[in-house]
Amino acid sequence: xxxxxxxxxxxxxxxxxxxxxxxxxxxxxxxxxxxxxxxxxxxxxxxxxxxxxxxxxxxxxxxxxxxxxxxxxxxxxxxxxxxxxxxxxxxxxxxxxxxxxxxxxxxxxxxxxxxxxxxxxxxxxxxxxxxxxxxxxxxxxxxxxxxxxxxxxxxxxxxxxxxxxxxxxxxxxxxxxxxxxxxxxxxxxxxxxxxxxxxxxxxxxxxxxxxxxxxxxxxxxxxxxxxxxxxxxxxxxxxxxxxxxxxxxxxxxxxxxxxxxxxxxxxxxxxxxxxxxxxxxxxxxxxxxxxxxxxxxxxxxxxxxxxxxxxxxxxxxxxxxxxxxxxxxxxxxxxxxxxxxxxxxxxxxxxxxxxxxxxxxxxxxxxxxxxxxxxxxxxxxxxxxxxxxxxxxxxxxxxxxxxxxxxxxxxxxxxxxxxxxxxxxxxxxxxxxxxxxxxxxxxxxxxxxxxxxxxxxxxxxxxxxxxxxxxxxxxxxxxxxxxxxxxxxxxxxxxxxxxxxxxxxxxxxxxxxxxxxxxxxxxxxxxxxx
Numbered sequence: 077x078x079x080x081x082x083x084x085x086x087x088x089x090x091x092x093x094x095x096x097x098x099x100x101x102x103x104x105x106x107x108x109x110x111x112x113x114x115x116x117x118x119x120x121x122x123x124x125x126x127x128x129x130x131x132x133x134x135x136x137x138x139x140x141x142x143x144x145x146x147x148x149x150x151x152x153x154x155x156x157x158x159x160x161x162x163x164x165x166x167x168x169x170x171x172x173x174x175x176x177x178x179x180x181x182x183x184x185x186x187x188x189x190x191x192x193x194x195x196x197x198x199x200x201x202x203x204x205x206x207x208x209x210x211x212x213x214x215x216x217x218x219x220x221x222x223x224x225x226x227x228x229x230x231x232x233x234x235x236x237x238x239x240x241x242x243x244x245x246x247x248x249x250x251x252x253x254x255x256x257x258x259x260x261x262x263x264x265x266x267x268x269x270x271x272x273x274x275x276x277x278x279x280x281x282x283x284x285x286x287x288x289x290x291x292x293x294x295x296x297x298x299x300x301x302x303x304x305x306x307x308x309x310x311x312x313x314x315x316x317x318x319x320x321x322x323x324x325x326x327x328x329x330x331x332x333x334x335x336x337x338x339x340x341x342x343x344x345x346x347x348x349x350x351x352x353x354x355x356x357x358x359x360x361x362x363x364x365x366x367x368x369x370x371x372x373x374x375x376x377x378x379x380x381x382x383x384x385x386x387x388x389x390x391x392x393x394x395x396x397x398x399x400x401x402x403x404x405x406x407x408x409x410x411x412x413x414x415x416x417x418x419x420x421x422x423x424x425x426x427x428x429x430x431x432x433x434x435x436x437x438x439x440x441x442x443x444x445x446x447x448x449x450x451x452x453x454x455x456x457x458x459x460x461x462x463x464x465x466x467x468x469x470x471x472x473x474x475x476x477x478x479x480x481x482x483x484x485x486x487x488x489x490x491x492x493x494x495x496x497x498x499x500x501x502x503x504x505x506x507x508x509x510x511x512x513x514x515x516x517x518x519x520x521x522x523x524x525x526x527x528x529x530x531x532x533x534x535x536x537x538x539x540x541x542x543x544x545x546x547x548x549x550x551x552x553x554x555x556x557x558x559x560x561x562x563x564x565x566x567x568x569x570x571x572x573x574x575x576x577x578x579x580x581x582x583x584x585x586x587x588x589x590x591x592x593x594x595x596x597x598x599x600x601x602x603x604x605x606x
Contacts, residue, residue: 095131100139103129108143134450262401263420266351269394270424279348284433291346303338304347305517309559310595311335311357313566319364327592331562332369334595336376343380343393348435351398351421352442355414358402359446362409374403411448418443434474437461441481451489458482462498471508476518483525492529499526516553520546520560527567536575543568558591565591 100107103123110119116136123129131139273279281289289301310331317328342350354377361370381396402409402417422439429436444457462482465475479498487495499522502508512519527542543564550560565588572581 093130095129095135099129103127104143107139111140262398262405263416265397265401266417266420267424269398270348270421270428272394273346273348274424274428278346281429281433281435284430289348289429289435301347301349302517303345304342304350304353306559307335307338307342308353308357309563310338312360313559313562315357315360315364315366316566318366327589330592330596334592336372339376340380343377343395346394348425349438349442350395352418352439352446354402355417355446356442358406358409359411359414367406371403371406374399374406378403411446415443415447415449418446432474434477437474438477441478454485455489458485471511473511473515473518475508476502476512476515476522480518480521480525487525487529487532492533496526496529499529516549517560520549520553520564523549524560524564524567527571531567531571531574536571540568540571540575543571558595562588562591 106127107119107123110122114122116133120131120133120136123131279289279291291299314328314331314335317324317331319328321328354373357373358370361367361373377399378396381393381399384392405413418439422436422443425433425436425439441458441461444454449457458478458481462478465478468475479502483495483498486498502512502522503526512522523542523546527539527546530536530539530542547561547564547568550558550564553560565584569581569584569588572578572584
């Protein structure tokens with residue numbers, strides 16, 4: 077049988093020798109030089125073809141970080157860039173500023189500083205100093221040719237130097253990129269918020285195995301977790317519907333309106349896991365290219381938090397600083413910064429509630445989920461946590477949460493039989509099933525996960541039975557929470573259509589649309605409002 081392209085690729089991957097430490101050092105000068113004018117993808121391909129250096133994108137990025145090789149403009153260079161631009165503008169000359177031989181995007185620098193107006197004043201006054209070693213790069217500016225067409229751009233060698241290389245005593249803006257991208261103020265605000273809420277007994281835990289941590293108010297203890305979970309699930313469902321604009325886009329927009337209408341109450345509920353849910357939604361939206369919606373979400377939270385709270389003596393919401401800093405740093409908010417935000421919160425759960433408390437375990441799961449860990453690293457974490465919980469002599473909500481999360485993870489990796497086994501072992505054990513049924517939302521999660529597995533296996537009749545069972549559970553706990561019901565109806569409709577039962581599917585769709593209308597009415601909106 078002739079060898080296929082996939083066979084060749086598989087064989088090459090199996091025999092590939094990844095770059096070792098001495099390989100990196102040997103090619104460091106070449107990589108540094110080429111990266112000035114190449115994208116990472118171009119550099120990676122060039123080095124593999126011409127030098128036999130095989131490495132993943134992540135390996136390159138790790139190496140760049142170790143070498144201090146920054147592709148884009150450093151924060152510490154911004155004062156000199158502004159100075160170069162200001163001097164050229166004063167001379168009424170069109171300006172192009174170059175850093176390391178590359179043209180700086182001045183519009184991007186301007187947008188960055190608009191978000192940090194107070195810091196711009198400090199930069200211009202020369203009162204803000206960097207605490208880390210400054211950049212050794214020079215910044216140059218040159219007159220922009222009036223028309224580049226039909227002419228050859230001047231080379232960087234012909235530029236006029238307006239700013240000398242930065243000296244150790246120069247007033248510099250902020251510090252290196254890792255600090256710039258998510259200000260230390262954000263990390264400090266997260267730590268102070270969690271420490272303050274726990275130490276001040278604003279959050280009260282009644283049991284290490286109970287899924288709730290209560291907010292202490294003048295009216296008594298308040299559980300905001302159910303409301304937050306509904307908001308998070310509903311927003312994720314709206315996001316999924318928005319990704320098919322021609323088919324379900326209008327329905328997704330209606331559900332998004334419901335989410336925004338409920339946000340003031342969610343914020344007031346102040347559940348400890350709210351930060352994770354918002355970070356997750358922002359990550360999903362940005363990964364899907366819906367940055368505008370991520371910005372609106374953080375802007376609304378910022379506005380709600382900045383206003384004085386009723387009965388608080390004019391004080392703002394305790395999370396106001398967190399939302400403001402996340403909004404200001406949104407453009408540079410990457411997996412590393414998101415992970416650090418989540419890990420700080422997780423560490424505070426452990427310090428105040430104990431390592432085996434349900435909320436500590438939940439926080440650890442979130443911090444790994446929101447990180448840039450590889451799939452294999454996430455697999456190890458989930459497997460170890462699952463085995464550790466299985467080894468305990470007790471079985472409670474903590475076991476259910478960890479089992480459901482790990483089963484979902486394994487399902488998404490395509491190991492359907494293994495995932496189904498985790499779920500069915502709980503359902504088949506009378507004692508464990510009784511614990512599961514005492515938590516209806518978790519029972520819905522278990523059964524719906526098994527239904528999704530059966531759909532992937534092509535066992536649609538079994539999946540339909542499971543989905544109808546899950547929908548009954550969701551209806552029994554509906555009241556104000558209809559996110560599970562909506563989710564179940566979406567999957568049931570698709571399951572029926574896959575079986576060619578379009579008429580029944582239309583009935584399920586009509587039922588789902590009715591639930592959306594009820595949700596809009598509940599939050600005081602009209603279905604067709606703009």
